[in-house]
Amino acid sequence: MARAATTTDAFNAVAEPRRRQILDILAGGERPVNDLVALLGLAQPLVSKHLRVLREVGLVEVRDEGRQRMYRLNGHPLKSIHDWVKNYEQSWTQRFEQLDVVLAELKEAEGGDDGNGN
Amino acid sequence: MARAATTTDAFNAVAEPRRRQILDILAGGERPVNDLVALLGLAQPLVSKHLRVLREVGLVEVRDEGRQRMYRLNGHPLKSIHDWVKNYEQSWTQRFEQLDVVLAELKEAEGGDDGNGN
DNA sequence: TCGACATATCCCCATATGGGTATATAGTTT
DNA sequence: AAACTATATACCCATATGGGGATATGTCGA
Numbered sequence: 001m002a003r004a005a006t007t008t009d010a011f012n013a014v015a016e017p018r019r020r021q022i023l024d025i026l027a028g029g030e031r032p033v034n035d036l037v038a039l040l041g042l043a044q045p046l047v048s049k050h051l052r053v054l055r056e057v058g059l060v061e062v063r064d065e066g067r068q069r070m071y072r073l074n075g076h077p078l079k080s081i082h083d084w085v086k087n088y089e090q091s092w093t094q095r096f097e098q099l100d101v102v103l104a105e106l107k108e109a110e111g112g113d114d115g116n117g118n
Numbered sequence: 119m120a121r122a123a124t125t126t127d128a129f130n131a132v133a134e135p136r137r138r139q140i141l142d143i144l145a146g147g148e149r150p151v152n153d154l155v156a157l158l159g160l161a162q163p164l165v166s167k168h169l170r171v172l173r174e175v176g177l178v179e180v181r182d183e184g185r186q187r188m189y190r191l192n193g194h195p196l197k198s199i200h201d202w203v204k205n206y207e208q209s210w211t212q213r214f215e216q217l218d219v220v221l222a223e224l225k226e227a228e229g230g231d232d233g234n235g236n
Numbered sequence: 237t238c239g240a241c242a243t244a245t246c247c248c249c250a251t252a253t254g255g256g257t258a259t260a261t262a263g264t265t266t
Numbered sequence: 267a268a269a270c271t272a273t274a275t276a277c278c279c280a281t282a283t284g285g286g287g288a289t290a291t292g293t294c295g296a
Contacts, residue, residue, distance in 0.1 A: 002251035003121065003283040004134065015133040016122065016254080020202065027206070033273060046255065048274050067263040067272050075209020082207060084138065085200045088145070091193020120281035121253040134284080151243060164285065166244050185242050185293040 007056040010077040014059075018042065019050050023059060026073040033069055125174040128195040132177075136160065137168050141177060144191040151187055 006012045014020055018040065025031060025039055033051065037044045051071060054060040058077045063070045124130045132138055136158065143149060143157055151169065155162045169189060172178040176195045181188045 001284050002249095003124070003253080005252065006121070006254095011133045011135075011138075015129045017129075018254090020129075023206070034271095043256070044273070045257085045275080049254075052274080064263095069273065073206075073209065075206035078203050078206045079210045081199065082203045085196050085203065088141070088191075088193035088196045089200060091191065092197045119254050120279095121283080123282065124284095136284090152241095161286070162243070163245080163287085167284075170244080187243065 006053050010057050010059060010081055013053050013057040014078070014081065016050070016053075018046075019054055019059075022047075022050055022054060023073060023075075026060060026071060027075075030063075030070045030072040032065070033071065036071070124171050128175050128177060128199055131171050131175040132196070132199065134168070134171075136164075137172055137177075140165070140168055140172060141191060141193075144178060144189060145193075148181070148188045148190040150183070151189065154189070 004012055006016065014023075021040060022036060025036060033044070033047055036042075036051075037047050040047060042050075051060060051062075055062065059074055060071050061074050063072070122130055124134065132141070139158060140154060143154060151162065151165055154160075154169075155165050158165060169178060169180075173180065177192060178189050179192050181190070
C-alpha cells in the first residue's frame with residue numbers, strides 16, 4: 001500500500017501547506033479561484049487541484065457565480081483534528097511530562113535494586 | 119515534486135492513522151517496541167519504521183533499556199497543529215459561519231439590484 | 237561461544253502525489 | 267457565432283510512501 005490518499009480525511013488533506021494556506025485565505029471570506037491563484041502565486045491548475053482535494057474532504061464548498069466559482073470555507077472536518085490534538089495539549093503546557101522518565105532514570109541510577117520496595 | 123515527506127513536519131507525520139495510534143498508546147506511558155507491535159497488531163518492521171518517522175519529527179524519544187528500546191511521547195511538535203486548527207474552532211462552534219453565504223444568496227434572489235443601497 | 241530475543245535496516249513493489257503544460261468546459265461580451 | 271475570461275481536467279514525470287519479507291545489529295542467558 002502507498003500512503004493514504006490526500007482525500008482520505010482532513011488529516012491528510014491538511015498535511016499539504018498550500019492547502020492550509022488556501023483555508024487560511026478562505027477564512028477571511030468567500031473567494032473565486034483566481035483570487036487564490038493571485039494570492040498564492042501558484043499555477044491555476046494547481047490551485048484547482050488543491051481545491052478539489054479540499055472539496056472531497058468537505059473543507060470547502062463551491063457556489064457558481066456567473067463564470068466564477070466562489071469557494072468558501074467549511075471548517076467542520078477540522079474538528080476531528082482538533083479533538084485529537086486537544087488531548088496532547090498538556091504535553092507542552094505542563095512541566096510534569098518528564099516525570100516518568102525522571103523516575104525511570106532514578107531507578108536506573110539506583111542500580112540492581114529490582115524490588116520496588118518503596 | 120511528490121508529496122512532502124512524512125518526516126517533513128508533525129502535520130505529515132500524524133496524517134498516518136497508525137502513527138496517531140502509536141502516540142495514543144505512548145500517551146499512557148513509555149513502551150518498548152514489542153508492546154506496540156502487540157497492541158497494534160502490526161509487523162514489527164512496520165512499527166519500527168513508523169517510530170523512525172515519529173522520531174525524526176521529534177514526536178517520540180527513545181531510551182535504551184537493556185535489549186529493549188523504550189519509546190516515550192513528546193507532544194511538543196503537536197503544538198503547531200493545535201495552534202493552526204485552534205483558529206478554526208469557531209467554524210463548528212458557531213452557527214454564524216453560513217452568514218455570508220446566506221447574504222450572498224439573498225443578494226442573488228434580489229435579482230439585478232447591483233447597488234447595495236441598504 | 238552459542239542460541240534466543242529485541243529492534244532496526246535493506247530491498248522490492250504498487251500507488252498517489254504535486255508540479256508542469258496543454259486542453260476541455262462553461263459563461264460573458266460583442 | 268466568435269473572442270475572451272474563468273475554471274477544471276488530462277497527461278507526463280520523479281518521488282516517497284506503507285506494507286512485505288529477509289536479514290543485520292545488539293543484548294542477554296546458558
